[in-house]
Amino acid sequence: MDVLVVDDELVSRHIAAQTLEAAGYNVRRAVNGREALDILLGSSIELVICDWNMPEMDGLEVCRHLRSGTIERYIYMILLTGNDRPEDIIMGLQAGADEFLVKPFNPVELVLRVNIGRRIIEQESRAITVFALARLAESRDFETGGHLKRVSQYCRVLAEYLRFSNAFDGQLDADFVRMVAETSPLHDIGKVAIPDFILRKPGPLTVDEFAVMKTHTVQGAGALAETAAEFPNASFLQMAQEIALYHHEKFDGSGYPFGLAGEDIPLAARIVALADAYDAITSKRSYKEAIDPDRARSLIVSDSGAHFDPRVVNAFLAMEDEFRVIHESFPPAAISGGGLRSNQLLSV
Missing domain, CATH: 3.40.50.2300 (Response regulator)
Structure with a gap:
């Protein structure tokens, strides 16, 4: 600085x-x-x-x-x-x-x-930037606002638990917990570049449409990189870029955009991956009903070691009651499109 x-x-x-x-x-x-x-x-x-x-x-x-x-x-x-x-x-x-x-x-x-002074400046810059960019995403998707609040809180709960566990050998501190909660709302910022006929399609995406949808990761990271260049003191944008780019990578290497696996996926992105998926599963869409928390739990657990880092899944299981409280505090609304498709439940 x-x-x-x-x-x-x-x-x-x-x-x-x-x-x-x-x-x-x-x-x-x-x-x-x-x-x-x-x-x-x-x-x-x-x-x-x-x-x-x-x-x-x-x-x-x-x-x-x-x-x-x-x-x-x-x-x-x-x-x-x-x-x-x-x-x-x-x-x-x-x-x-x-x-x-x-x-x-x-x-x-x-x-x-x-x-x-530096922390105060960074906190203010972070809040202003995240708010502005998140509102941009919200303007494209009527449900995004509630989704962002829930994902942010899920991330906070997971990170806070992992901070005091032995799972990551002190990689997490209070600043990490706060930053992952505050920057997670930017995970889908790249969707502002996705055409409406794909973003709001009330049904399964075709192969070609899904290929376009997947570009939101790279698009979002690129936009955040440009923002970081204009605000070099906003160090939180580095985590925001990682989350936007890698939150659809899977622990077994079968995700996108790069097929990263395991520890090669930044920890913040692994946390957001579970939070984002849980919210998609438990939210109602025009093309699917909300799945109840018990069934959502089974889906998350069944993907431990495949989609999700097993240590993050363990944190979810330990804090599942908190997830349910958050879900009830910011209830999802039915919308006409956006979000996950029933045939791509944990993929978009």
């Missing part, structure tokens, strides 16, 4: 920059507020560490410029200051500062506060 350090004192500026570079950040430097604004206008930097007291334009003025709409994007502002009186803090907050750090600062504290 790119960070801008603004300080007229050479030593302080150098220490802050070196500390953040050692923590993995790309750091640009400015000696006053005017130079900082010029850099921000010509870059995509979203996090600034700025000294309060500087010549030409001080930190408060920089904050006011940023909050006045001079720059359209939101920039997270950490103000470096020797002014730690309550009235000074209030003045800084009124100007638009997000956080304060008293000089001389502790390098460890600096990194921790920047890390907090």
